């Protein structure tokens with residue numbers, strides 16, 4: 001079997017790249033370890049930045065998004081018993097973010113790929129890559145109990161943080177930056193309408209909490225917890241009492257309670273592999289970088305990479321221009337380090353770290369006051385949250 005671009009992973013990065021290439025008449029094959037139903041229903045990120053939304057619309061994927069996406073103009077930071085709103089729409093000169101769950105985006109992409117008759121293998125774990133360095137690139141995978149080979153011009157490693165593609169780069173050719181945080185998020189999905197239409201962050205001395213939205217009748221809520229916490233250790237009563245304590249303030253409607261339909265714990269880390277390309281292999285999305293979810297940047301960063309990689313492959317195949325491909329990693333990393341800075345900065349500003357003394361806690365408060373209470377602070381938050389420019 002042979003294709004122009006072999007794509008490992010059918011997450012948002014792999015599916016979007018395949019869709020972009022298809023629109024330009026470039027052939028690709030997706031090889032995915034999980035089953036199609038699992039990929040379509042995985043519950044993950046929820047917020048799209050302006051550039052991601054423009055990308056969706058530009059690629060003909062704006063239909064369901066236009067009906068289900070909830071435009072956001074502000075975030076309400078709660079600390080010191082008060083609400084401190086950042087109207088990021090006003091601060092950024094009219095840019096927005098949208099609540100649109102990742103599984104809806106994956107559904108849109110999957111439907112578009114299926115309708116176009118895309119070649120995709122599910123329940124097909126990739127076992128190793130070959131010939132990555134100097135041509136004759138091959139993806140080895142298993143399907144229906146038999147080993148398979150996919151020969152390709154290029155390989156897009158879109159296989160997430162625990163995939164196999166990053167490991168195909170020799171250890172002395174890649175530098176890895178890593179920080180693991182001493183806490184995680186307990187995330188729940190509740191059948192309850194959000195009390196206001198805005199995402200709300202609770203920066204409380206007993207730990208961080210967040211209220212986000214999934215639909216007019218469903219809220220997504222997070223609580224800072226231990227990184228190895230068992231979700232079962234949190235009874236529904238304990239969850240609601242911590243959410244009220246960390247999020248409610250006088251004069252604002254309290255968190256609405258409802259049936260909890262899902263509970264899970266996500267550990268938190270910052271991670272980056274440099275460079276993001278090696279020979280014929282290009283890493284995109286979580287395969288190359290992880291951010292703590294505080295800035296809602298994981299999914300958006302995957303989309304930014306794919307935008308650069310898709311354009312580079314089109315330039316190569318359509319116009320014979322290789323410089324785009326050659327500078328893929330440098331272009332993505334320049335933006336990604338700024339995204340890492342924003343995500344890690346917010347993460348350390350709003351969480352309680354074990355062992356922090358009163359001075360550090362007071363500095364966190366000063367950071368929050370600067371960010372929400374000054375024009376410069378609000379502008380910085382606004383341009384990062386709604387998304388930095390993509391590409392050179």
Ligand code: FAD
Nearest residue numbers: 009011012013033044045126159160285286296297298299
């Ligand atoms: P993925 O979505 O991870 O897709 C990679 C795909 O590759 C998967 O389908 C996987 O099955 C497949 N794969 C892996 N190994 C192989 C193999 N050997 N062979 C074949 N296929 C393989 N981001 C936010 O911004 N906000 C959030 O609230 C948030 N919550 C998250 C919660 C969880 C539990 C997780 C795991 C992530 C969360 N993220 C969040 C991050 C965001 O979801 C990711 O950044 C996004 O999914 C990245 O997309 P991707 O396509 O790069 O990788």
Ligand code: DHB
Nearest residue numbers: 045046212293294295296
């Ligand atoms: C979600 C929203 C955010 O604003 C964020 O920073 C992280 C996650 C969410 O809706 O899941």
